[in-house]
Amino acid sequence: MHELSIVEALIEQVETEVDRAGARGPVARLKLSIGRLSGVNADAVRFAFQLLAPSTRLAGAALEIDEPKAVCVCAACGARTEIEELVLSCPACQAGKITIDGGREMLLETIDVDEFDR
Amino acid sequence: MKIVAAQKILKANDQLAEENRRRFSAAGVFGVNIVGSPGCGKTTLLEALIGRFGDALAPAVIEGDIAGSIDAERIDALGVPVVQINTDGACHLDAQMVNAAAGSLELGQLGLLLIENVGNLVCPAGFDLGEHRRIVLLSVPEGDDKIAKYPAIFRGSHALAITKIDLLPHFDFSVDRVVADMRRLAPAARVFQLSAKTGGGVAEIGDWLQAEAAAR
Ligand SMILES: Nc1nc2c(ncn2[C@@H]2O[C@H](COP(=O)(O)OP(=O)(O)OP(=O)(O)O)[C@@H](O)[C@H]2O)c(=O)[nH]1
Ligand SMILES: [Mg+2]
Ligand SMILES: [Zn+2]
Numbered sequence: 001m002h003e004l005s006i007v008e009a010l011i012e013q014v015e016t017e018v019d020r021a022g023a024r025g026p027v028a029r030l031k032l033s034i035g036r037l038s039g040v041n042a043d044a045v046r047f048a049f050q051l052l053a054p055s056t057r058l059a060g061a062a063l064e065i066d067e068p069k070a071v072c073v074c075a076a077c078g079a080r081t082e083i084e085e086l087v088l089s090c091p092a093c094q095a096g097k098i099t100i101d102g103g104r105e106m107l108l109e110t111i112d113v114d115e116f117d118r
Numbered sequence: 119m120k121i122v123a124a125q126k127i128l129k130a131n132d133q134l135a136e137e138n139r140r141r142f143s144a145a146g147v148f149g150v151n152i153v154g155s156p157g158c159g160k161t162t163l164l165e166a167l168i169g170r171f172g173d174a175l176a177p178a179v180i181e182g183d184i185a186g187s188i189d190a191e192r193i194d195a196l197g198v199p200v201v202q203i204n205t206d207g208a209c210h211l212d213a214q215m216v217n218a219a220a221g222s223l224e225l226g227q228l229g230l231l232l233i234e235n236v237g238n239l240v241c242p243a244g245f246d247l248g249e250h251r252r253i254v255l256l257s258v259p260e261g262d263d264k265i266a267k268y269p270a271i272f273r274g275s276h277a278l279a280i281t282k283i284d285l286l287p288h289f290d291f292s293v294d295r296v297v298a299d300m301r302r303l304a305p306a307a308r309v310f311q312l313s314a315k316t317g318g319g320v321a322e323i324g325d326w327l328q329a330e331a332a333a334r
Contacts, residue, residue: 002245006127013125017121021119038244039270046306088266098302105126106128107125108125110122110124111120111123112120113119113120118319
């Protein structure tokens with residue numbers, strides 16, 4: 001379950017960014033991008049976030065995760081196929097000479113912080 | 119307020135890994151991250167490399183385990199500097215743990231730093247430790263379908279060592295399939311075939327490590 005340690009690091013990273021921006025309110029929403037080939041499972045991230053966020057500034061924040069697909073480009077038939085998991089051959093023609101583009105990213109995109117008056 | 123962060127998750131780990139790599143390079147140490155399932159033969163490979171290349175490579179070892187110091191004791195018995203990291207349940211090493219462990223080694227006197235990761239084919243894939251090369255081990259009894267089933271860790275490795283090759287007669291394991299799958303995921307990776315029983319493959323992997331270290 002390395003999603004737990006990833007979410008732990010993510011929460012620290014968000015707190016650092018919020019402090020740096022000088023924002024004072026609680027975090028309302030997080031947007032992440034977790035590629036299908038990143039080796040990290042978005043549902044496990046959601047679950048870990050539910051476990052870890054409540055004791056932090058991120059308590060109650062909405063978590064939005066975009067899960068971009070990768071593209072398999074075939075050198076034999078030229079097909080560009082969107083894939084959700086890693087393939088070892090072209091889904092169109094089964095040839096082995098392929099390159100895989102994208103899908104590995106794991107990004108913290110945006111953080112929305114509530115404004116509130118003291 | 120909206121903060122546009124647009125940064126990698128695990129940025130902190132990646133930054134510390136870069137710092138580790140710079141520190142190793144500056145000290146003339148070549149760092150190698152050794153990954154693979156529990157029991158695939160990681161410590162056995164370290165012992166064989168130390169036995170054969172110990173004088174030439176001036177190695178030290180960082181042992182990552184969830185608990186205990188069994189592997190570190192095996193390395194210690196060979197008279198090589200070793201640091202044990204206990205991850206306390208975590209299923210992988212991270213750059214912070216390696217940073218702390220490296221602090222207790224005399225890097226200036228070393229040529230090679232071998233880091234044995236926690237036995238796991240999944241989680242170590244996401245954590246750069248600051249190594250220069252990653253070697254993934256796959257043992258014959260695990261089966262020849264593992265690259266297809268756990269692609270991430272193979273895709274990011276610089277070499278594959280198929281271990282326990284002496285057991286081939288007892289398993290339906292196609293070396294050709296494994297080599298072909300690895301070629302597709304990591305075309306530039308070297309593939310080695312190792313047996314601790316015969317000692318086969320140890321010279322090749324040691325020569326490769328020496329050449330890679332010298333090319334830096
Ligand atoms: N037949 C055979 N057995 C081997 C070989 N290499 C390792 N073994 C055996 O496999 C078992 C596990 O080896 P280790 O080197 O401890 O494996 P490991 O990957 O370090 O294990 P963990 O650190 O627990 O993940 C031991 O009983 C070894 O003797 C080999 O080439 N051939
Ligand atoms: Mg071991
Ligand atoms: Zn094709």
